[in-house]
Amino acid sequence: MDLFSRSWTALRTAVADIPDEDFERPSGCTGWLVRDLVCHLVIDAQDVLITLVTPAETEPTVDAVTYWDVAETPPTGEDPLDALIPRLAAAYGEPRLLKFHLDDVGSAAGRAAELADHAARVSTRGEVLTVGDYLSAYVLEWTLHHLDLIAHLPSAPEPPTETLAAARASLEKIAGTPFPASFSDKDALLIGTGRRTPTDAEKAALRDFTAKLPLILG
Template sequence: MDLFSRSWAALRAAVAGLPDRDFARPSGCAGWLVRDLVCHLVIDAQDVLITLATPVDAEPTRDAVTYWEVVEAPTGDDPLDALTVRLAAAYEEPWLLRFHLDDVGSAAGRAAGLVDPGLRVGTRGQVLTAGDYLSAYVLEWTLHHLDLIAHLPDVAGPPPEGLSRSRAMLEEIAGAAFPAPLSDEDALLVGTGRRAPTAAERAGLGELAARLPLVLG
């Protein structure tokens, strides 16, 4: 729960500090500008609020790791992805996106701090405890923080503890550990296809290299 809050606060602070010109730069999400990514974060924050306000009386079917599924790489044809880009453009001024993320994002952060970790909530047709749901989002925030700074080297990255936890989760999803010489950040970038491995990294990955990237949905 605490790691969710720290990861989310760090990501929101990074967005809040961006100059207007950076919203038109590319992000680490293929085909998305920074403004598109920030708009996606607004939608994510709304999802957190909706899920935490959707208690269910059923046994959990997923946990923080099994919440994630390995899916096909996006083709750009997904209607929600297209909507995100159009919605981001409709904001016109970066300050509007900053304001909306701060407004909805702060509310999501407060809700996360108040919720009972044992509360069972429903999302995407599955049931999780609120604690597991928020733990799953540590991976979401960390990956998108890396996406945010992909072409913005002067912007602070995600908290080290968020990187470490996200790497551990991705290794559980992969069913294998990434080579120790890979930093947490590089393991996440290579593991999810955000950058291609070098020849040396591919050799170190061994059989795992053939199963990469792990596209999560």
């Protein structure tokens, strides 16, 4: 819960501090501007709220690691929902309205997470998992999207050190293989998910792990 709160608070704070003109810069998500990514975060926050009030009585079918599907190809932005996001973001008109909506819904999602019983089971995406596992999975989500948010904003603050480490650990569990110790947590996440191409030296350090990359999470 502490890592969920830290990662989500850091991400929302980073959004709040972005100058309006930077909302038109590209993000680290293919085909999305910063404003589009922020709009996606609003929907993510809504998903958290919905999931936390969708109880399940059956046994868990996934945990924080198996919650993630690994796709064979990266998103192109042409998926119907992905393509809808830029239109929704543009409809806000002004960055301050997007910031307000994210702060409003995002704060509610954060409070709901704090109040939730972490041993309780919830249902989402046709699966059942504990609240604790669901929130743990979102530490990876928030951290990756924080990196996406600041991909072309060099002066923006990075995710907290402890959430970068936790996200790396989660990605290594998904991959079933640890990243080289020489990789920083940030580089492991960027290279591991295809957000950055590894250098020749990094490819050499990865060795056979390279064949598993990138890990496209969905």
